[in-house]
Amino acid sequence: MRKLLFQNLWRLPLTVAAPAPSEHALAELGAKVDQAARRRLGRSLAIREVDAGSCNGCELEIHALNNAFYDLERFGFHVVASPRHADVLLVTGPVTANMREALERTYAATPDPKWVVAVGDCGRDGGVFAGGYACVGGVAEVVPVDLHVPGCPPSPMQLLEGLLALLQVQRG
Amino acid sequence: MGVHSLRAVLDVGQSVAEHRPWSRAIVTPEIWHLLVEGLAGRTWTLLGLWGETGMVHLAVLEETTGSMGVASLPCPDGQFPSVGRLHPPAQRLERTIADLVGLQPVGNPDPRPWLDHGRWPISQPFGAAMPRTELPSPYSFLPAEGESLHQIPVGPVHAGIIEPGHFRFTANGEAVVRLEERLGYVHKGIESLLDGATLERAARLVGRVSGDSTVAYALAFARAVEAATETDVPARAHWLRALMAELERLANHCGDIGAICNDAAFALMHAHCAVLRERVLRASAACFGHRLLMDCVIPGGVVADLPADGINVLRALVAEFRRQLPPLVDLYDNTASLQDRTVGTGFVRPSLIRQFGCGGVIGRAGSRAFDARRQPGYPPYEQLEFATPVRTDSDVNGRVWLRITEVHQSLKLVEEILERLPPGPARGELRRSGQICEGMALVEGFRGDILVWLRLAADGTVARCHPRDPSWFQWPLLEAAIENNIVADFPLCNKSFNCSYSGHDL
Numbered sequence: 001m002r003k004l005l006f007q008n009l010w011r012l013p014l015t016v017a018a019p020a021p022s023e024h025a026l027a028e029l030g031a032k033v034d035q036a037a038r039r040r041l042g043r044s045l046a047i048r049e050v051d052a053g054s055c056n057g058c059e060l061e062i063h064a065l066n067n068a069f070y071d072l073e074r075f076g077f078h079v080v081a082s083p084r085h086a087d088v089l090l091v092t093g094p095v096t097a098n099m100r101e102a103l104e105r106t107y108a109a110t111p112d113p114k115w116v117v118a119v120g121d122c123g124r125d126g127g128v129f130a131g132g133y134a135c136v137g138g139v140a141e142v143v144p145v146d147l148h149v150p151g152c153p154p155s156p157m158q159l160l161e162g163l164l165a166l167l168q169v170q171r172g
Numbered sequence: 173m174g175v176h177s178l179r180a181v182l183d184v185g186q187s188v189a190e191h192r193p194w195s196r197a198i199v200t201p202e203i204w205h206l207l208v209e210g211l212a213g214r215t216w217t218l219l220g221l222w223g224e225t226g227m228v229h230l231a232v233l234e235e236t237t238g239s240m241g242v243a244s245l246p247c248p249d250g251q252f253p254s255v256g257r258l259h260p261p262a263q264r265l266e267r268t269i270a271d272l273v274g275l276q277p278v279g280n281p282d283p284r285p286w287l288d289h290g291r292w293p294i295s296q297p298f299g300a301a302m303p304r305t306e307l308p309s310p311y312s313f314l315p316a317e318g319e320s321l322h323q324i325p326v327g328p329v330h331a332g333i334i335e336p337g338h339f340r341f342t343a344n345g346e347a348v349v350r351l352e353e354r355l356g357y358v359h360k361g362i363e364s365l366l367d368g369a370t371l372e373r374a375a376r377l378v379g380r381v382s383g384d385s386t387v388a389y390a391l392a393f394a395r396a397v398e399a400a401t402e403t404d405v406p407a408r409a410h411w412l413r414a415l416m417a418e419l420e421r422l423a424n425h426c427g428d429i430g431a432i433c434n435d436a437a438f439a440l441m442h443a444h445c446a447v448l449r450e451r452v453l454r455a456s457a458a459c460f461g462h463r464l465l466m467d468c469v470i471p472g473g474v475v476a477d478l479p480a481d482g483i484n485v486l487r488a489l490v491a492e493f494r495r496q497l498p499p500l501v502d503l504y505d506n507t508a509s510l511q512d513r514t515v516g517t518g519f520v521r522p523s524l525i526r527q528f529g530c531g532g533v534i535g536r537a538g539s540r541a542f543d544a545r546r547q548p549g550y551p552p553y554e555q556l557e558f559a560t561p562v563r564t565d566s567d568v569n570g571r572v573w574l575r576i577t578e579v580h581q582s583l584k585l586v587e588e589i590l591e592r593l594p595p596g597p598a599r600g601e602l603r604r605s606g607q608i609c610e611g612m613a614l615v616e617g618f619r620g621d622i623l624v625w626l627r628l629a630a631d632g633t634v635a636r637c638h639p640r641d642p643s644w645f646q647w648p649l650l651e652a653a654i655e656n657n658i659v660a661d662f663p664l665c666n667k668s669f670n671c672s673y674s675g676h677d678l
């Protein structure tokens with residue numbers, strides 16, 4: 001194990017350069033996020049992920065944000081285990097009828113100020129699953145959404161661009 | 173029992189000519205009973221059980237001969253003799269049939285709803301589809317009685333980045349006395365969305381039943397369509413599909429090995445495995461245009477051929493794995509504190525595994541040498557050399573090692589496929605007969621065998637499609653695996669299973 005750890009000392013890091021915040025995300029956020037709230041959080045945002053009905057593809061890419069290439073934590077984001085500790089809810093999937101209440105309650109348990117990011121084409125409007133008896137639709141049908149990161153699934157780079165926009169707007 | 177072969181039993185029924193490649197027969201209640209007894213007596217293995225208006229279908233495998241088939245029982249009065257009464261692996265499937273189609277399994281010892289949480293605007297979406305008026309009633313969990321027992325409810329929203337489901341633990345101090353799962357939270361009504369869908373839309377939907385197995389699902393769907401329409405696929409398409417399927421297996425097994433170690437608080441393995449996984453996804457994107465390879469396999473072949481530099485990209489990937497993997501395997505092997513957590517944890521009795529027809533890593537780590545690439549088998553695997561690794565330890569450690577073995581195996585398969593990739597087109601035209609036709613396929617995903625059954629209408633759209641995830645026969649065993657383990661080892665057991673919520677909930 002020591003050898004593995006040492007090797008990492010002299011190997012160049014795998015981490016990719018930070019992408020520019022997504023223009024589209026900045027535009028969407030600019031209109032929504034309130035100035036006063038922006039100043040409160042400093043430079044760190046706690047994220048709680050909620051799968052509200054996803055096919056689990058979006059989760060795989062959200063997971064990838066934590067690998068050495070994207071290293072989400074270097075930007076001050078970290079994933080927390082409870083909505084009570086969270087500033088941001090990252091919500092995936094078409095919201096299923098069976099998950100609707102759980103999403104509402106998770107949102108209610110998240111302290112203000114809070115932001116909701118709807119991830120994936122499904123989070124936007126239900127995606128391929130829209131229209132049946134079992135799905136309510138996109139995340140915005142159930143809780144207010146501040147930012148959409150579309151894609152099926154969005155790549156870690158796209159997720160990062162969206163989250164960085166959130167950080168930038170939030171810093172004001 | 174045991175004197176009849178599956179074929180002989182199904183031959184007594186009324187054969188459905190348009191069902192391919194295995195036979196389907198409309199059977200009488202007597203034959204149905206014979207099949208149920210055969211399942212309970214371990215002569216056959218349950219592959220699937222699903223319903224449609226007025227009929228239930230039972231897919232069965234005969235492991236000794238590799239033959240399989242479907243028995244269909246008409247249910248004119250809205251009920252059918254329960255399979256789960258004698259054969260518990262069928263119970264959740266029957267509860268689902270009651271929820272979705274409204275056909276009642278007579279004699280099923282567990283009459284509670286399963287996927288229906290009382291929150292859909294209609295009940296029995298595949299049957300009467302009645303508007304729902306009553307409010308959802310609370311779910312009655314099974315009781316556990318005894319002194320100083322306490323309950324721990326977990327979920328549906330979990331602490332990690334994982335899918336939602338509810339676990340109800342009853343514990344005595346640290347030791348788990350009973351775990352009861354409640355699933356269905358991510359039920360998206362995929363089967364009903366598939367009704368009447370075009371093949372293009374249906375392929376996208378089935379490819380999203382469980383995103384982590386998108387290649388295997390798309391492949392199972394494509395193979396079922398090709399069986400139904402009697403379409404031959406160009407040889408190169410078979411090989412490219414296998415290439416994608418092995419990349420999917422590599423990525424997922426790598427992620428799982430790391431994630432299991434992470435749940436034993438050994439983050440170093442996780443970090444390194446996540447890097448390897450990311451490299452697979454990047455190579456996949458470079459070769460086929462999508463990191464998870466979604467929508468790359470379609471009925472008739474694959475969407476796009478390997479680009480000019482694809483072979484080099486993938487060879488470099490294999491070389492990188494060969495450099496990085498051995499020290500990680502050594503690390504796992506030599507870290508006693510890690511093995512202390514994994515060895516002996518989450519043991520599943522091999523007899524249970526056989527009874528449930530549990531496939532994939534869990535099955536093979538528990539003595540069941542089943543791999544759909546070998547049985548029933550499909551091209552190009554019959555031309556490729558690989559063994560089916562089997563272990564008998566059936567614990568978390570065994571499941572880690574089995575994944576390690578399969579990673580090595582997939583690397584070799586990728587190399588061999590690149591070496592021997594036949595020339596020619598990567599997709600062909602589907603035959604369109606203008607007739608109703610039915611097809612079925614069984615494909616080995618990274619998690620286990622995926623079944624897709626479908627009926628195409630005369631206009632070529634989907635009339636009915638049922639995708640069955642391997643998790644159906646794995647989730648129940650997790651309840652058994654955790655018994656007498658401590659609560660803190662649940663994440664470890666759960667991760668070593670890595671069942672799909674979405675694939676199961678549909």
Ligand code: SF4
Binds near residue numbers: 092120127128380383
């Ligand atoms: S957007 Fe795509 S990957 Fe994400 S949950 Fe929906 S279908 Fe799955």
